[in-house]
Amino acid sequence: TPIPELGVETPQPEELRVELNPISGERPLTAITYRIFQERDLIRTFSIEPHKLLSYLFALEDSYQQVPYHNKLHRADVCQSMHVLLNSSGIKDVFNEFEILAAIFAAVVHDVHHPGLTNPFLIKTKSDLAILYNNESVLENHHIAVAFKLLQADERNIFSNLSAEQMETLRRRVVDMVLATDMAKHKTLLADFQNLLEAKKMSGNDYLTLESYDDRILVLKNMIHCADLSNMTKPLDTYSKWIDRLMVEFWKQGDAERDLGLDISPMCVRSPTTKDKHQIGFINSFVHPLWETWGSLVYPDANTILETLAQNREWHEASLAALTSSTTD
Numbered sequence: 001t002p003i004p005e006l007g008v009e010t011p012q013p014e015e016l017r018v019e020l021n022p023i024s025g026e027r028p029l030t031a032i033t034y035r036i037f038q039e040r041d042l043i044r045t046f047s048i049e050p051h052k053l054l055s056y057l058f059a060l061e062d063s064y065q066q067v068p069y070h071n072k073l074h075r076a077d078v079c080q081s082m083h084v085l086l087n088s089s090g091i092k093d094v095f096n097e098f099e100i101l102a103a104i105f106a107a108v109v110h111d112v113h114h115p116g117l118t119n120p121f122l123i124k125t126k127s128d129l130a131i132l133y134n135n136e137s138v139l140e141n142h143h144i145a146v147a148f149k150l151l152q153a154d155e156r157n158i159f160s161n162l163s164a165e166q167m168e169t170l171r172r173r174v175v176d177m178v179l180a181t182d183m184a185k186h187k188t189l190l191a192d193f194q195n196l197l198e199a200k201k202m203s204g205n206d207y208l209t210l211e212s213y214d215d216r217i218l219v220l221k222n223m224i225h226c227a228d229l230s231n232m233t234k235p236l237d238t239y240s241k242w243i244d245r246l247m248v249e250f251w252k253q254g255d256a257e258r259d260l261g262l263d264i265s266p267m268c269v270r271s272p273t274t275k276d277k278h279q280i281g282f283i284n285s286f287v288h289p290l291w292e293t294w295g296s297l298v299y300p301d302a303n304t305i306l307e308t309l310a311q312n313r314e315w316h317e318a319s320l321a322a323l324t325s326s327t328t329d
């Protein structure tokens with residue numbers, strides 16, 4: 001039976017549509033994720049009970065701390081970006097529905113209940129989370145634990161119709177992908193990705209064939225990492241809104257560091273040039289190398305993304321030049 005467009009059968013679709021509209025405004029994560037699950041037919045394929053999916057997504061939306069950037073909007077953004085990346089040319093037929101379920105789920109839970117603080121801050125302040133996770137991928141471990149804890153309630157267990165073995169593999173994939181969003185893993189993750197693509201190029205196949213679990217999850221790890229670092233590849237007006245949110249979050253951490261008599265993290269210093277300088281540095285060090293590698297995998301699908309990334313970097317360089325010239329006048 002086809003899944004009704006609004007998720008549930010109703011004799012008054014118009015009234016329900018009116019009801020649901022404000023939800024998509026207040027509940028962007030639920031609206032986007034539910035739609036993606038529907039479009040990818042995941043609800044039917046895995047016999048997910050719609051009311052359980054809504055309960056779980058509502059719980060995810062409500063399980064967050066009031067932080068300006070790492071909140072449900074960012075999660076919705078990463079989920080939507082993941083949805084698009086999964087359709088990239090050259091890989092759209094590579095992954096099966098189990099991997100797609102795991103990838104969308106990982107994106108939607110990847111930073112649930114984020115405190116708006118960085119791993120280094122949590123570690124140097126000897127926070128409960130750092131003690132609990134022994135300084136190792138502290139936030140990422142927390143997000144995974146919260147995501148699976150929420151699943152334990154029967155009315156939220158969207159995977160109740162998966163076999164034990166299917167659930168075990170899904171959990172493994174989700175843990176692997178969310179842990180891969182830890183920036184501390186970036187260099188290794190990208191190097192492994194580049195080695196894989198080099199090896200595939202040597203094999204001469206003009207399309208990607210991925211046999212082992214390790215190769216397949218390596219591409220998915222880089223995909224969620226790309227989705228997580230996709231703000232800089234978006235049109236400038238969207239990108240600059242993300243920057244403003246993130247800077248408020250980082251400046252608040254900087255204030256906490258000062259109040260605690262700790263060194264203020266470089267990115268958390270309130271100064272007009274901080275924004276541009278660090279964006280340029282972050283794009284050069286992390287974002288461009290990653291997206292350039294992704295672009296070689298899905299060539300030519302990411303060309304527009306790479307052009308937008310270059311334009312955004314130039315915008316920062318121009319505003320930095322304007323700022324520094326005005327201050328030196």
Ligand SMILES: COc1ccc(-c2ccn(C[C@@H](O)CN3CCOCC3)n2)cc1OC1CCCC1
Pocket residue numbers: 110111139140143181182183228229231232239242243246267275278279282
């Ligand atoms: C719009 O600008 C940015 C947008 C995003 C990021 C950024 C940094 C790390 N990440 C990824 C983590 O948040 C991964 N999280 C951790 C917690 O666990 C889950 C996964 N994202 C950095 C950005 O700018 C830089 C920082 C200040 C200036 C340059």
